[in-house]
Amino acid sequence: xxxxxxxxxxxxxxxxxxxxxxxxxxxxxxxxxxxxxxxxxxxxxxxxxxxxxxxxxxxxxxxxxxxxxxxxxxxxxxxxxxxxxxxxxxxxxxxxxxxxxxxxxxxxxxxxxxxxxxxxxxxxxxxxxxxxxxxxxxxxxxxxxxxxxxxxxxxxxxxxxxxxxxxxxxxxxxxxxxxxxxxxxxxxxxxxxxxxxxxxxxxxxxxxxxxxxxxxxxxxxxxxxxxxxxxxxxxxxxxxxxxxxxxxxxxxxxxxxxxxxxxxxxxxxxxxxxxxxxxxxxxxxxxxxxxxxxxxxxxxxxxxxxxxxxxxxx
Amino acid sequence: xxxxxxxxxxxxxxxxxxxxxxxxxxxxxxxxxxxxxxxxxxxxxxxxxxxxxxxxxxxxxxxxxxxxxxxxxxxxxxxxxxxxxxxxxxxxxxxxxxxxxxxxxxxxxxxxxxxxxxxxxxxxxxxxxxxxxxxxxxxxxxxxxxxxxxxxxxxxxxxxxxxxxxxxxxxxxxxxxxxxxxxxxxxxxxxxxxxxxxxxxxxxxxxxxxxxxxxxxxxxxxxxxxxxxxxxxxxxxxxxxxxxxxxxxxxxxxxxxxxxxxxxxxxxxxxxxxxxxxxxxxxxxxxxxxxxxxxxxxxxxxxxxxxxxxxxxx
Numbered sequence: 001x002x003x004x005x006x007x008x009x010x011x012x013x014x015x016x017x018x019x020x021x022x023x024x025x026x027x028x029x030x031x032x033x034x035x036x037x038x039x040x041x042x043x044x045x046x047x048x049x050x051x052x053x054x055x056x057x058x059x060x061x062x063x064x065x066x067x068x069x070x071x072x073x074x075x076x077x078x079x080x081x082x083x084x085x086x087x088x089x090x091x092x093x094x095x096x097x098x099x100x101x102x103x104x105x106x107x108x109x110x111x112x113x114x115x116x117x118x119x120x121x122x123x124x125x126x127x128x129x130x131x132x133x134x135x136x137x138x139x140x141x142x143x144x145x146x147x148x149x150x151x152x153x154x155x156x157x158x159x160x161x162x163x164x165x166x167x168x169x170x171x172x173x174x175x176x177x178x179x180x181x182x183x184x185x186x187x188x189x190x191x192x193x194x195x196x197x198x199x200x201x202x203x204x205x206x207x208x209x210x211x212x213x214x215x216x217x218x219x220x221x222x223x224x225x226x227x228x229x230x231x232x233x234x235x236x237x238x239x240x241x242x243x244x245x246x247x248x249x250x251x252x253x254x255x256x257x258x259x260x261x262x263x264x265x266x267x268x269x270x271x272x273x274x275x276x277x278x279x280x281x282x283x284x285x286x287x288x289x290x291x292x293x294x295x296x297x298x299x300x301x302x303x304x305x306x307x308x309x310x311x312x313x314x
Numbered sequence: 315x316x317x318x319x320x321x322x323x324x325x326x327x328x329x330x331x332x333x334x335x336x337x338x339x340x341x342x343x344x345x346x347x348x349x350x351x352x353x354x355x356x357x358x359x360x361x362x363x364x365x366x367x368x369x370x371x372x373x374x375x376x377x378x379x380x381x382x383x384x385x386x387x388x389x390x391x392x393x394x395x396x397x398x399x400x401x402x403x404x405x406x407x408x409x410x411x412x413x414x415x416x417x418x419x420x421x422x423x424x425x426x427x428x429x430x431x432x433x434x435x436x437x438x439x440x441x442x443x444x445x446x447x448x449x450x451x452x453x454x455x456x457x458x459x460x461x462x463x464x465x466x467x468x469x470x471x472x473x474x475x476x477x478x479x480x481x482x483x484x485x486x487x488x489x490x491x492x493x494x495x496x497x498x499x500x501x502x503x504x505x506x507x508x509x510x511x512x513x514x515x516x517x518x519x520x521x522x523x524x525x526x527x528x529x530x531x532x533x534x535x536x537x538x539x540x541x542x543x544x545x546x547x548x549x550x551x552x553x554x555x556x557x558x559x560x561x562x563x564x565x566x567x568x569x570x571x572x573x574x575x576x577x578x579x580x581x582x583x584x585x586x587x588x589x590x591x592x593x594x595x596x597x598x599x600x601x602x603x604x605x606x607x608x609x610x611x612x613x614x615x616x617x618x619x620x621x622x623x624x625x626x627x628x
Contacts, residue, residue, distance in 0.1 A: 034433060049440055050448045081430055081437030087448025088409060091402035113430055115457055116395055117487040119348060120425075123395030126363055134364045134401025143429055145459045145482060147489035168459055173431040175461035178510070182503070184496045189503075196492070 012139055012164030012213040013237060014206035016107060019074040021262040025304040026254075028109065029069045029297075030241070030272025031078040031097065033058045037277045041286035055089035058082070062097040064286075065276060068293050070104035072301065075138075077239075077270050079111045095135045108137040109239065109268070113168060115143030115150055122153040129157035129165070139164035141217055141239065144193050151200065155214075158204050164213040164237070169193050169229060172219025172242035190225065194232040201236040212236045215267060218256055220248030226256030230266075234258075238267035244274035244300065250307035263308040271300055326453055326478030326527040327551060328520035330421060333388040335576040339618040340568075342423065343383045343611075344555070344586025345392040345411065347372045351591045355600035369403035372396070376411040378600075379590060382607050384418035386615065389452075391423045391553075391584050409449045422451040423553065423582070427482060429457030429464055436467040443471035443479070453478035455531055455553070458507050465514065469528075472518050478527035478551070483507050483543060486533025486556035504539065508546040515550040526550045529581060532570055534562030540570030544580075548572075552581035558588035558614065564621035577622040585614055 009015040020026045035047045035054065042064065044057040066076060083094035098108050114124040127133060128140050142154060144167050154165045170180055170190040180190040187195075194216055201212040215237030218229050226238070243253040250269075257264035278292035334340045349361045349368065356378065358371040380390060397408035412422050428438040441447060442454050456468060458481050468479045484494055484504040494504040501509075508530055515526040529551030532543050540552070557567040564583075571578040592606035 032433075048446065049444075050446055079434055079437075081428075081434045081441070085437040085440040085448075087441070088402045088405035090448075091405045095402060111434075113457075114395075114427070115429075115459075116427055117485065117490075119346075120393055120395040123393075123399040126399040127395070127401070130363075132362065132364050134399075134404075143427075143457050143459050145429075145457050145493060146485050146487060147492035147494075149487060149489035149492075171431065171460050173460060173463060175463035176431075178461035178463075179459060179503070179507070180461075182496075182498045182506070184498055189493070189496070192496070193493070 009208070010162035011206040011208070012158065012162055013204070013211035014208040015138075016074060016164070016237065016268070017206070017209045017211045017260075017265060019107065020265060020268070021260065023072070023074060024262065025301045025308055026257070026265070026267060026269045027073045027301050027304050028075040028077050028239075028268035028270040029065065029073050029275055030111070030270045031062050031065060031076050032272040032276065033061055033082045034277070039277075039284070039286075039289045041289065049085050050087065052089050055086045055093040058086065058090065059093035059096055062093075063100050065293070066097065066101045066104055066106065068290060069297060070101075070106055072297060073106070075107040075109055075268055076101050077109045077111050091135070098135060098137055102138070107139070109166070110137040110140040112140050113143050114140070115146050117146050117150050121150050125153035125157050129154060129161065129163040131161045139166060139213075139215070141166045141168065143168050148196055148200070155200055155204065158213040162213070164215060166215040166217050166237065166239040167193065167197060169216040170218050170222050170225050172221045172246055176219065176222075191228050191232060194229045197236065198233055201233055205235060210235050211266070215239055217241065220253040220269065221246055223248070223252040223255035230256040230258065239270065240267060241270045243269045244271035250303045253304070254307050265308070269304060275300065324476035325520040325522070326472065326476055327518070327525035328522040329452075330388060330478070330551065330582070331520070331523045331525045331574075331579060333421065334579060334582070335574065337386070337388055338576065339615045339622055340571070340579070340581060340583045341387045341615050341618050342389040342391050342553070342582035342584040343379065343387050343589055344425070344584045345376050345379060345390050346586040346590065347375055347396045348591070353591075353598070353600075353603045355603065363399050364401065366403050369400045369407040372400065372404065373407035373410055376407075377414050378604075379607070380411065380415045380418055380420065382604060383611060384415075384420055386611060387420070389421040389423055389582055390415050391425050393425045405449070412449060412451055416452070421453070423480070424451040424454040426454050427457050428454065429460050431460050431464050435464050439467035439471050443468060443475065443477040445475045453480060453527075453529070455480045455482065457482050462510055462514070469514055469518065472527040476527070478529060480529040480531050480551065480553040481507065481511060483530040484532050484536050484539050486535045486560055490533065490536075505542050505546060508543045511550065512547055515547055519549060524549050525580070529553055531555065534567040534583065535560055537562070537566040537569035544570040544572065553584065554581060555584045557583045558585035564617045567618070568621050579622070583618060589614065
């Protein structure tokens with residue numbers, strides 16, 4: 001992990017929590033470069049996925065976002081699919097965007113939702129979390145369907161290189177309950193996944209804050225479920241997508257957070273579309289888009305900072 | 315889908331079954347280029363994942379495998395993680411290997427195990443299954459944890475471009491049962507996943523054979539479970555990993571297959587290490603490795619062809 005991004009800590013959980021306390025809010029900016037919504041100043045031709053110029057345009061757009069948000073949020077979360085759909089030039093653009101973000105002092109959480117077994121899982125850990133990973137990030141998201149053994153190489157990277165990872169528990173989509181809410185012995189699957197992670201979360205606890213480098217993904221759209229998840233994992237990080245465009249409020253998003261020295265803490269709350277594509281920032285020139293993004297970012301961080309500070313009332 | 319690979323069919327299920335009937339066996343060669351096992355004639359330097367020459371070596375090795383197996387098996391199954399761990403040069407190598415395999419008349423099933431929602435799922439479908447996908451394959455593997463809605467863009471690609479996809483049901487790893495075997499109302503999760511796919515499998519049935527372009531992954535290491543899965547999905551393809559190096563026999567691997575005009579049929583049986591890295595093919599020169607691969611391939615196809623033909627005895 002680069003010293004720039006985490007202030008010299010070699011533990012993802014500690015680094016993340018320290019940065020969030022400093023900023024006073026847990027906002028994470030999702031880098032979801034939807035091809036059809038990238039603002040005119042960055043567009044190239046028809047933005048066809050297979051056109052090489054499209055990857056360049058996506059890279060320029062994401063770099064511009066990084067430049068606006070650096071120093072104002074703890075982390076960015078690139079969604080791999082938006083880069084992967086452009087073929088290898090998209091993966092090259094992602095590598096450059098990630099390096100740029102880490103160089104600017106941001107933690108990078110790669111939203112990859114990978115999940116595989118044995119040497120294949122080790123391949124994904126090598127790709128993104130190893131000390132010599134070609135596309136090194138600070139943390140990534142993982143899918144638990146193949147069982148706990150599939151997490152082993154990622155846990156090793158957490159211990160050896162200070163990385164982190166977030167396992168899908170309860171995702172933000174309307175249909176997430178289809179499998180995740182099924183109850184086994186009265187306990188829903190998402191809660192069982194969380195419970196099964198508890199021992200590993202403990203082993204990956206940070207020396208400075210006690211927060212683990214292991215986290216879960218818990219959609220902001222399901223706040224009622226966050227308390228049960230937190231009870232199973234008292235010091236695991238929550239990565240909370242769905243705040244903003246997907247309709248969840250700041251208080252909803254923080255439902256699983258707990259009191260800390262600077263208010264509520266315990267993870268990251270992610271917003272993407274509402275920041276990258278602000279309603280009044282489309283169609284205009286670059287300065288107009290930048291001003292709209294700045295304004296949307298200020299609104300979101302203020303809203304979250306207020307919700308964080310309300311912790312005393314709990 | 316290229317006319318070369320599927321004989322002009324625009325339906326993945328029909329194309330796959332036609333080719334398997336022609337060959338008399340369902341062997342699929344897994345392209346799992348383990349860096350530490352690639353034979354000497356193909357190696358480049360230390361084979362460090364971040365070294366650009368490593369991706370070239372992996373590409374040369376996989377092309378050589380494709381050249382040996384073309385015309386003798388219906389499909390190859392590249393495991394994305396082994397390419398992804400090399401960064402974007404690895405993804406470029408994968409793109410070239412896939413194009414080479416399809417040009418040689420092989421169907422390509424990408425083992426990617428992707429799973430995401432909404433526009434992100436659409437991004438993965440665009441990456442691999444769309445008509446203008448930069449890295450177009452015939453089918454790919456998907457993870458069901460996020461629910462059926464996550465499959466929509468892949469189903470659309472199946473209908474519009476003749477592609478296919480395989481959803482993880484019961485994976486071959488020892489710890490797969492941790493989540494997949496949990497019982498809800500007396501029915502294990504893997505079987506529930508299969509049941510939930512039945513309506514979509516029916517909608518994607520092929521006009522020529524009745525076999526669907528929707529399949530599931532069912533590990534050869536769990537043969538007893540295949541019959542329950544087949545009962546839920548009478549005409550879905552099974553992608554069966556774990557044959558060979560993982561210890562399952564040909565009869566185990568075919569447990570979910572059913573009688574057809576040419577013996578047992580119903581999907582693909584995948585083998586990788588036993589073919590790519592035959593015990594007597596390591597350390598030697600290229601001709602020696604080729605002869606060992608040929609021999610291992612002949613043994614596997616003969617064993618599977620015999621098991622296919624024993625269908626009359628059921």
